[in-house]
Amino acid sequence: MNSIFLTLIIATMRMPLKYLLFLVLSVCFSFSTNAQSINMPKERLIALTPEWKGERFDDGRPKVAMDIVERMKAISLEQVWSVLRNHGYMNQFAGEWKMIHEGQVMSGRALTAQYMPKRVAVREVLEKEGETEGRSGDMVNWPIGELVEGDLYVADSYGKVNEGPIIGDNLGVSIYAKSKNGVVFNGGLRDLEGLEDIEGFNAFVKSWHPSYQMQMMLTGINVPIIIGEATVMPGDVVLAKREGVIFIPPHLAEEVVLKGEFIALKDEFGHLCLREQRYTSGEIDGAWKEEIKKDFLKWLDANPSKIRMSKAQLDDFFKQRTW
Secondary structure: OHHHHHHHHHHHHOOOHHHHHHHHHHHHHHHHHHHOOOEOOHHHHHHHOOOOOOOEOOOOOEOOOHHHHHHHHHOOHHHHHHHHHHOOOOOOEEOOOEEOOOOOOEEEEEEEEEEEEOOHHHHHHHHHHHHHOOOOOOHHHOOHHHOOOOEEEEEEOOOOOOOOOOOOHHHHHHHHHHHOOOEEEEOEEOOHHHHHOOOOOOEEEOEEOOOOOOOEEEEEEOOOEEEOOEEEOOOOEEEEEOOEEEEEOHHHHHHHHHHHHHHHHHHHHHHHHHHOOOOOHHHHHOOOOHHHHHHHHHHHHHOHHHOOOOHHHHHHHHHHOOO
16 A cells, blocks of 8 residues: 555656646545535534533434433423523523424434525535435435434424425325434424324424425534524434423433433322322422421332332432432
């Protein structure tokens, strides 16, 4: 290999200056062209999510365990919001949605997409780059091609409804087949009746419209985006419920679940005590005295099926509690 490099160096030394300059520019252009992608570079995504110390996808997204993602569905938005707020994350909730199935909760790891109004020259460049990368079909297909099971497709299509839907029922089928999940779109959606028939699929959108996307372009996949008043990062754990959607930084997901599950157990026991008039509302709402704590621990021992966290996690949690 060294002899090959030596031969190339000697050859370039013998080249006329104009040919040498042309070669240098060609190589530079090649590197700059190959470096362009509609995806955020992996190294950049890692740099922007420094708190996450766990496993990552090949694209750099934090890979929160699916057990945590699934257990998130049982946590209330209020409990999630409280934990995030205590850590200084004040801009993670977005409300005012229309959805296909109001009672169907979604959770998943965010795969993000950014759409913007079409600018002819920019879209042409992006399409050529996509062709070079081997992407097929219209731009609206590109994020779908990167979905894996457990992802939740989150797109900012800048609230566009008329001539704004970026998917219909055909792409909805593809999305669910790849992710086993649905979508959160800051924009419109079409083919409501067809999407309703996709078992397991749900969508949180701004409205419905029979048109399809026009005068739009995809400018980024797995980049930071804005959804309502929330900043969304690729790999965030998304929790979508009837009240709204909240985006949880990956490094806080397990804490959110453990605290939420513990509070749910504490609330269930408290409600039981109030129904049985074992304790007063003031005693249950305030700091628990030792007698209530002991009764709660006995109740947990008698109802192990209600506890989703491990025994070690529960013991560790008790050590941190101030009640």
